[in-house]
Amino acid sequence: MNSAFDQIEFLLNDELVVLKDVNPNTTVLSYLRDSAGKIGTKEGCASGDCGACTVVLAEPNGNKLRYSTINSCIAIIPAVNGKQVLTIEALKSDNRLHKVQTAMVENHGSQCGFCTPGFVMSLFALKKNALEKSEKGEESISANMEEIEEALSGNLCRCTGYRSIVDAAKQSLESDEKDQFQRIESETIQRLRDIDGDHQTFSPKKIEKLADLLLAYPKATMLAGGTDLGLLITQNLVQFDVVIYLGKVKGLQILEVAEDQINIGASVSYTQSHSVIKNEYPDWGRMMTRLGSLQIRNLGTIGGNIGNASPIADMPPVLIALNASITLQLGKQEREIPVEDYYIDYKVTCQQESEFIRTIHIPRSNPDYELKIYKISKRFDDDISAVLGVFNVKLVDGVVNDVSIAFGGMAAIPKRAVNSELALKGQPWNQETIDKAKLALGTDYSPLSDMRASADYRMTVAQNLLQKCYLELSQPDLNVNVLSFEAKAVDRDA
Amino acid sequence: MRSLPEINSLAKKNPSHVGTALAHESAEKHVSGEAIYVDDERDIAGQLHGAIGRSTVAHGIIKSLDLDAVRKAEGVHLVITAKDVPGHIDIGPVFPGDSVLVESKVEFYGQAIFAVAADSLELAQRAVQLAKIEYEVLEPILNVKQALKQSSFVRPVHEQARGDAVKAISEAANQLQGELVVGGQEHFYLEGQVSRAIPGEDGDMSILTSSQHPAEVQKLVSEVLGLSINQVTVEVRRMGGGFGGKETNAAPWACVAALLAAKQGVP
Ligand SMILES: Cc1cc2nc3c(=O)[nH]c(=O)nc-3n(C[C@H](O)[C@H](O)[C@H](O)COP(=O)(O)OP(=O)(O)OC[C@H]3O[C@@H](n4cnc5c(N)ncnc54)[C@H](O)[C@@H]3O)c2cc1C
Ligand code: FES
Ligand code: FES
Numbered sequence: 001m002n003s004a005f006d007q008i009e010f011l012l013n014d015e016l017v018v019l020k021d022v023n024p025n026t027t028v029l030s031y032l033r034d035s036a037g038k039i040g041t042k043e044g045c046a047s048g049d050c051g052a053c054t055v056v057l058a059e060p061n062g063n064k065l066r067y068s069t070i071n072s073c074i075a076i077i078p079a080v081n082g083k084q085v086l087t088i089e090a091l092k093s094d095n096r097l098h099k100v101q102t103a104m105v106e107n108h109g110s111q112c113g114f115c116t117p118g119f120v121m122s123l124f125a126l127k128k129n130a131l132e133k134s135e136k137g138e139e140s141i142s143a144n145m146e147e148i149e150e151a152l153s154g155n156l157c158r159c160t161g162y163r164s165i166v167d168a169a170k171q172s173l174e175s176d177e178k179d180q181f182q183r184i185e186s187e188t189i190q191r192l193r194d195i196d197g198d199h200q201t202f203s204p205k206k207i208e209k210l211a212d213l214l215l216a217y218p219k220a221t222m223l224a225g226g227t228d229l230g231l232l233i234t235q236n237l238v239q240f241d242v243v244i245y246l247g248k249v250k251g252l253q254i255l256e257v258a259e260d261q262i263n264i265g266a267s268v269s270y271t272q273s274h275s276v277i278k279n280e281y282p283d284w285g286r287m288m289t290r291l292g293s294l295q296i297r298n299l300g301t302i303g304g305n306i307g308n309a310s311p312i313a314d315m316p317p318v319l320i321a322l323n324a325s326i327t328l329q330l331g332k333q334e335r336e337i338p339v340e341d342y343y344i345d346y347k348v349t350c351q352q353e354s355e356f357i358r359t360i361h362i363p364r365s366n367p368d369y370e371l372k373i374y375k376i377s378k379r380f381d382d383d384i385s386a387v388l389g390v391f392n393v394k395l396v397d398g399v400v401n402d403v404s405i406a407f408g409g410m411a412a413i414p415k416r417a418v419n420s421e422l423a424l425k426g427q428p429w430n431q432e433t434i435d436k437a438k439l440a441l442g443t444d445y446s447p448l449s450d451m452r453a454s455a456d457y458r459m460t461v462a463q464n465l466l467q468k469c470y471l472e473l474s475q476p477d478l479n480v481n482v483l484s485f486e487a488k489a490v491d492r493d494a
Numbered sequence: 495m496r497s498l499p500e501i502n503s504l505a506k507k508n509p510s511h512v513g514t515a516l517a518h519e520s521a522e523k524h525v526s527g528e529a530i531y532v533d534d535e536r537d538i539a540g541q542l543h544g545a546i547g548r549s550t551v552a553h554g555i556i557k558s559l560d561l562d563a564v565r566k567a568e569g570v571h572l573v574i575t576a577k578d579v580p581g582h583i584d585i586g587p588v589f590p591g592d593s594v595l596v597e598s599k600v601e602f603y604g605q606a607i608f609a610v611a612a613d614s615l616e617l618a619q620r621a622v623q624l625a626k627i628e629y630e631v632l633e634p635i636l637n638v639k640q641a642l643k644q645s646s647f648v649r650p651v652h653e654q655a656r657g658d659a660v661k662a663i664s665e666a667a668n669q670l671q672g673e674l675v676v677g678g679q680e681h682f683y684l685e686g687q688v689s690r691a692i693p694g695e696d697g698d699m700s701i702l703t704s705s706q707h708p709a710e711v712q713k714l715v716s717e718v719l720g721l722s723i724n725q726v727t728v729e730v731r732r733m734g735g736g737f738g739g740k741e742t743n744a745a746p747w748a749c750v751a752a753l754l755a756a757k758q759g760v761p
Contacts, residue, residue: 034614039534040527042734044684052684088527101525108515113524114684114734120525158682158735164515237620 009195010080011188012036013090016195019077024202024223024243025233028072028080029053032087040088040117041072044156046234048074048227048296049382051155054118056125057298058084058181060189065181067128068271068298069121071154074230075299078223078245081203082195084188086181088117091124093180100124103172104165111159119155119165122294126151127172134176153381154293202244207251210244210356211331217242218353224267225299227292228308252303252358260364266303266357273302280365284318287373291315293382303357306339309347309413312385312452316343316414318373320406321390324362330355346412369394369402372469376461378452385409386453389465393473400424400433409452410445410462417444420466434470438463520732531734532688532704540760541690542571542611544751545618547625549596552603552634556596556627563624564610569617572758575608580756581720585749587710587742589649594718594749600629606746611754685734689748691715691755699752700727705744706736714745715752726752 008019017036029046032038032055044052053073057080058065065084072085091098097105100123110116126147148169157165181188204210214220220242223229232238246252252267257276264273270288274297278285291314292300305315306326318324319339327336330352339360342349351357365371372391377383388408394401403424405417419440427433447458471478523529547564565573576583576595586592596607607627612618635641663669689703689711699719705711708728716726728748733740755761 030616037536038527039530042531042685043533044686044734050684088525092526097522097525101522104525105517105521106515108518108521110518110521110524112684112733112735113518113520113529114531116524116529117527156684158684158737167515237616237623 008077008081010082011084011191011195012038013084013086014184014188016191022077024076024078025239026077027230027234028055028070028075028077028085031077032072032085038087038089042114042117043073044114044118046073047231048292049156050115051118051122051293051295052115054121054155054295055088056086056121056128058086058188058192060192063186063189064132065128065185065189066132067125069125069151069154069295070299071227071230071295074227074234076223076226076230076233076243078203078243079226079247079299081245082192082248084192086121086124088120091120098124098179099175099177100127100168100172103168107164107168107171109160109165109168115155115157115159119152119157122151122155123169123172126169128181130173131176131182150289150294154295202242203248204244205248205250207249207329207358210246210249210252211329211354213244214354214356215331217244220244222246222307222356224301224304224307225269225296226304227296227300228304228310246303246356254359257364262362262364264302264360264362266307266359267301268303270297270300270302277362280362281322281371283371283373287314287318287375290375290377290381290383296382302360306342306360307349307351307357309343309349311346311411311413312388312409313414314375314385314388314408317388317390317406317408319360319362320414320416321392321404322363322371323404324360326357326361327359328355329358334358336361340406340416343413343415366394368396370473372472374465374468376453376465384452387447387458387461387465389462389469391466391469393469395429395473398429400427400429405466407445407462410447410458415445417441419443429470429474431470434466438466441466530731531685532690532702532731533685535690535702538692538761542613542754542758542760543615543618544754545610545612545615545622546606546750547608547610547622547627549600549603549605549607549629550627551600551629551631552636553632554600554629555632556598556600556607557630558626558628559607560626561608563626564608564621567612567617567621567624569613570610570621571613572611572754573608573621574753574757578757579718579753582717585714585718585745587707587714587745591648592746594746594753603634606750609750609754611758681737681739683733683735683737683739687740687744687747689744689751690761691748691751692761693755693759696725697721697756698725698727699756700729701748701752702729702731703744703748704733704736704740705730705748706733706738706741707744710742711745711748715749718749719752719756 008022010017029043032041041055042052044050048071053071054069055072056067056069058067091101100120104120148166204213221240223243223245246267252265254263254265255268255273256263274288302315305313324339325336326339327334344350370393374389375385376387377385386409390406392404403421405420408414420437423437423440441462447455449455520529561573576597583593584590585594596605610618610621612621635646685704689701692700694700699715701711701715703711708730712726712728713723716723
């Protein structure tokens with residue numbers, strides 16, 4: 001028997017829904033389609049890749065609602081507790097299409113139409129967020145191409161070729177007329193506040209409560225964004241017995257830039273932490289925009305990325321190369337360890353039963369060091385890495401004073417290249433040294449062959465990335481970006 | 495949708511001619527989620543959901559097929575194998591060679607071996623996982639070179655030639671040699687393969703499917719069920735994409751749905 005949440009409450013469009021004894025393994029999409037009869041939201045892939053299932057979550061943020069897109073196919077129902085779920089059915093009002101819908105119609109943004117509800121929801125969230133910014137006077141309503149691309153990065157359309165959809169996005173951003181949601185915004189916020197009580201045993205708000213729950217249920221599954229866990233349910237048909245949702249725990253939501261380090265709570269989403277990370281480490285910020293899609297980044301967390309202990313996760317190599325640490329908590333006991341020490345073997349970590357990741361501590365950037373991050377994947381955006389290489393190098397008078405290198409995808413765990421580091425330290429920064437360090441990579445790793453890449457490819461790429469890092473640091477003017485996308489991404493941030 | 499190259503907005507440049515955006519006839523329904531696809535149809539009372547048990551080896555002979563646990567699984571009403579097909583097993587649409595369910599020899603990874611009808615899709619998928627199948631594994635042929643070496647051809651060799659190419663090349667002043675590998679891609683349609691079969695009177699069958707070739711679905715369903723073609727009605731309301739992948743390959747799903755529905759007497 002699945003131990004369910006006591007109760008989950010949320011607004012589905014403008015209706016209050018109270019679910020008792022729900023199976024926490026239910027995905028939001030299956031709830032919408034099979035129980036609530038909201039069939040406008042489609043299922044394309046059931047794995048968070050295509051965006052056909054995109055719905056929008058609205059949550060109070062001060063006296064405004066914050067709108068974000070998610071993939072309902074892998075979001076599991078506890079994650080909408082206390083929020084408003086907006087589906088495609090909510091957009092029409094008084095039988096008239098919403099502006100974003102009209103724009104899609106007028107620009108021929110649909111052909112077979114199966115991806116369309118998902119696109120419309122992504123455009124809707126884009127429009128709501130653009131409106132919010134313009135109200136705050138941050139910028140006029142009219143998103144630039146970059147924002148449009150980001151908003152649509154998690155939606156695939158096979159039929160249209162996208163041009164018409166981008167046109168629709170531009171058109172929908174032209175007016176700043178109020179829509180039905182703005183008119184009742186404060187009312188909605190009040191309704192959400194009213195249901196946001198503390199009676200959900202498995203959606204604790206206080207960190208003490210979380211620690212207690214984990215002691216009581218040592219085998220419980222911790223749910224942060226669910227972008228890894230959801231896939232286990234939909235693709236591997238796994239069922240979890242006890243699920244504890246971390247998204248409401250205040251103590252896991254901290255995001256602070258302290259004097260010597262940045263502290264990020266384990267359940268802070270990528271979207272929330274992005275600007276802080278990008279300001280501190282531009283290369284890292286850039287890489288984050290290639291982690292999943294916007295829908296995935298709206299839910300996914302760094303805590304979950306570490307906790308999932310996947311050898312191909314994108315954050316751990318960066319954290320390891322930067323000598324970042326994490327605080328783990330068990331009951332009232334806390335301990336801080338380097339991220340590197342968290343990983344023991346494939347999917348085995350030093351985290352004990354009932355213990356959880358509380359905070360991630362990232363050192364502030366040091367101007368003496370250059371951080372280079374390279375993500376190699378089959379597709380440029382929204383794809384899992386075959387290899388991810390991170391180099392943090394301090395050069396003094398042409399000599400490698402200090403260096404740390406870590407790779408994802410090269411071993412059973414995210415791992416430091418100890419031998420290669422040794423081959424570099426104290427040596428002149430030249431081709432000869434790099435060649436030795438490249439050879440040393442061969443002793444650091446013996447990668448696997450799988451569907452993403454062969455062992456040979458991985459090793460060759462890892463060595464070439466070291467070469468690329470060398471070229472970039474010694475000849476800053478050299479253009480080493482082959483892809484126009486890559487160059488564009490660098491330009492944007494420059 | 496990913497990083498896009500710069501795209502010109504034709505429509506803006508050329509307001510009244512080629513490239514002007516016209517609303518799709520279903521556009522208003524698309525953008526409001528009101529367009530109905532097969533999977534959006536409400537369940538009919540008593541409707542069951544099917545899932546297919548597929549081969550976990552690429553090439554082999556089925557030695558034993560133990561489906562007891564599948565039959566006993568929660569929510570399962572019916573399990574069928576090739577033995578339960580009343581009519582033709584072969585549903586090769588153009589040339590023979592495609593079995594609706596494998597009789598004994600598996601020819602590719604994921605080939606359909608049995609089908610389950612259960613109270614929900616999830617229960618059907620869970621039940622499928624309980625099958626115990628033993629195979630005598632044969633070596634699969636996984637690339638063109640290997641196939642050429644073993645003279646394994648799907649269809650008889652077809653040659654299209656003009657003049658004497660070999661001679662012309664050997665006498666040419668310059669010769670270039672190389673190898674070209676084409677990475678095959680499965681069609682990608684956003685809406686997956688899906689069909690609903692509703693049994694009617696006198697053994698008739700009515701199929702709602704997402705197919706580019708309803709007439710072929712009609713023919714093949716009538717053949718696997720051993721019916722005359724006029725006893726099968728096929729409806730295609732709309733498709734969530736097809737691109738050729740639902741030309742011949744929508745039919746197997748319709749056939750399996752029809753086999754389950756015919757045997758159980760419910761949609
Ligand atoms: C379409 C798609 C694309 C993706 N692309 C990428 C990509 O490009 N790069 C990449 O690295 N990943 C990618 N992922 C994987 C995933 O999004 C990330 O790993 C994400 O960071 C997981 O975070 P989450 O909050 O969703 O974790 P969850 O799924 O909630 O949890 C993951 C695991 O961590 C555990 N956990 C969560 N929080 C804690 C905690 N505080 N303490 C201890 N354990 C905890 C959970 O119990 C679970 O085992 C992708 C996933 C999808 C579906
Ligand atoms: S169905 Fe494809 S992302 Fe959810
Ligand atoms: S309109 Fe068919 S996939 Fe987008």
